[in-house]
Amino acid sequence: MDHNSNHFLCLSAAVLPTTGTDEPIPVTIESLASILCCTPRNVKFILRKLEEQGFIHWQPGRGRGHISQLTFLRTIEEVLEGNFQELISKGKIKEAIELLSCGQVSDPLKERLLMVLNKQMGFRSESESTSGLDVLRITRNRHLEVLDPAYVYTAFESYLLGQIYSTLVTYDAASDSFLPGLAHMWEANEDHTSYIFYLRKGVRFHHGRIMTSRDVKETFQRLIDLNSPALSLYKDIERVELESDHRIRFELSRPNLFFLHMFSCIHMSILPFDVDLANEVSGTGPYRLLDLNEDVLVLTAFDYYYGIRPLLDRVEIWYLPEQASNERLYELPNPVQGELLPNIICNHSIDYPALGCRYILFNFHKEGVHQNLQFRQAIRILYSRAALIKELGGNRITPADSFLPWESSKRDFVEPALEHARNLLLASGYQGETLTFATKDKKEEREEALWFQERAASVGLQINLNLFNEFNSETIKKKNTAEILLVEEVLEDDWQWGMINYFNNKSNYLFSLLQNDQVMLFSKLLYEFTQSPKEERIKLLDQAEGVLRDNFWVLHGCHMNKKAQLNQSLFGLHTGSFGFLDISKLWIKTTSF
Structure with a gap:
């Protein structure tokens, strides 16, 4: 914002609230100097500039006993809006966004200015x-999280990394097959314990160097060095051999029929070995x-x-x-x-039902009544999928009993009466204590949390809401955090990878909130996953979700519809x-x- 506008806002904030525009206000040069924190001489200079721009009319007092008069010709909102429009017209988007945070921008004005800003999108x-x-x-209403393939878990950040980096192969959802990426060809031995990738020649990184097989090897080694949360899925790799600049071999300790999924995922985005990601981002x-x-x-x-x-x-x-x-x-x-x-x-819109759903899970690192099965069964009744769709609607389209919509469609949903939830609460030993229910500070999540809080109160369950902006796995485990969390899981097109990553990735909500003995159940159940053919893998994933459902560790909500207005x-x-x-x-x- 320019100096003249700042001076106007400073004066109007101190003087204008007691009167309106076009109405003379008696003032002294000394009082204005105090407001503007400058000398009387500078006050006169500032007033002259404001008058030249049509912000004010200044009538100086002449002689002893004659007080000066200041008339505001524009309102605070008019000046703020004028500044905003000027910044936008000059393409100064950053400065315009900063102006939105000005304390003098009222909610109605902010709404109008956001409409103006949206038109620049x-x-x-x-x-x-x-x-x-x-x-x-385009716009986002939350800050981006870490843009590092070794750690990334959130959907939007993964999507962005997919535009910056490339993988050896790519998964095609339409044909459920793999297409060439940085590797133009690949092959495996008969028992799937050895894979060779043949790399394209002449592929350049953004910083200019040609990609070689060493970059692929060092990308994998980086996952090991950083102890990436996704590393457990690569544990079968025993040795990596560079056979030439454009040929690389992976030797495995046991057969792996899931290997191409692992090398088409965002975690194996190929990075240059000679660039530190902390200082420079360079992909292909x-x-x-x-x-x-x-x-x-x-x-x-x-x-x-x-x-x-x-x-x-x-x-x-x-x-x-x-x-x-x-x-x-x-x-x-x-x-x-x-x-x-x-x-x-x-007015051209596209709808695409997302794989995944919003759901409730529990913090098993914290002691409390939520450790009791009957209590979690009561929460299952309170978090009614049918009621969510009927009462809140919006992007909630179908009830979920799995992260996969086609699996949910096979279920018959019976919603018990709220009175049954009250009885389960009593049986669980609940004694009226207040529990914390946490979710991200986003519109739909807030709406759903408030809806749940109201339903809980109707059966005597006291809920305190805690809205957070960023998920921190270490913070969430502490004893003073929430017992119940509402979160959302969105799966990539390669849903098998998405599901197995959900049960293995140490940075996600599930791993952060379950105890080690609970996590080990999935490790044992899914141990044969990568060795198994597709149909067997699907059965294993269904069994793993069954563990979540049967123990009421995860309470699926609704499958969501994503919309784009184009x-x-x-x-x-x-x-x-x-x-x-x-x-x-x-x-x-x-x-x-």
Whole structure:
């Protein structure tokens, strides 16, 4: 914000609340100097500048006994909105977002300004080159978590890493098969204890160097060195041999029929061995990281990408305050005139039911009545899937009894009366103590938590809500944290990988909240998973989910529907993993016959 506007806001905050605009206010130079924390001489200079800009009218007092008069010609909201519009017109998105946090921005004004900001999101064509750059701006209402393939677990961060990095092979959900990635071919011996990958030649990292088999070996070694939460799935690898710059062999201690899944996942994104990820991000993906700070992440198309270069030149992902809506509005160029059309034409929407669901689980590291089976059965009744859909609706589409929608569809859902929950609470030994129910501070989660709190109160269960912004596994285990958590799991297209990763990844909610003896049940049950053919693997995963259901360790809620509101000029719509649109294939049609 410019100095004149800051001075105006400082004066108006101290003087204007007691009166209105266009009404003279008696003041002295000395009082204004105190408000502005400057000398009387500087006050006169500031007043002259404010008057030149039409912010105020200043009538100095002449002679002894004549008090000066200050008239505000504009309101605080008018000045704030004017500054915001000016910042937006100059493309100063960061400064505009910072202005939203100004204490003098009222909630109604913030809502209006966010609408203005949303209009700057979506597609822009900029004249920064002879042909113009195609830029897509989108928003997030939470800060990004760690962008490291060794540690990543959250869906959006995994999606972004998939745009920056590449894997040896890629999983194709439509055909349930694997396609070439950085490896153009692979083969395994007859008993699946040895795999060879043949790497493409001439593949460049974003920092310029050509990729070799050493990068693949060092990427795997990095998972070991960092003790990656996903490392347990790679425990069968005994030895890695570099047979040439473009051929690498993995020797295993036992047969592994799941090996390609493991090398198509985000954790095995190939990193350059000569770059420290803490200081520089360099992959071989369609986009390279141009900038990353607390306000924005900027991706730019990588011209030397080994595949098909993205059609969008730059993607900006801006962080907005929590008050910002999750709905994304896109203004795109008029296909005939090249001018911006109103948001009303952004009426092309796609729905994609997400794999996974929102669910409740319990903190078994904390002592309390939630350790009792009958108590958890009571919570199962309170967290009614049918009531969630009927009373809250929204993106909740079908009741869940598994993370997989097709498995949930096989179940018959019987919802007991709330009175049965009251009886189970009594039988569990509950004595009226207050339990903490934690969830992420997001709109739908807050809504669901408040709904649950009200239902719990109706049967005498006292619930205190705790909203958190980021999940920290060590903090969550402490005794002073929540007994009950509401979270969401979203699986990638390779759902078998997603499910086995859920039961093995030490950084997720399940691992953080179960005791070691509970975790060991899954280790034993799924020990033969990677050695088994597909049908046997599916049975094992179903049995593992059965353990969660039968013990009421996890209470599935509803499967969620994800929506995207898109302009009719947006083409190349391909839903990638986790249900996000694949930005590397998007393009905008700006002209038409």
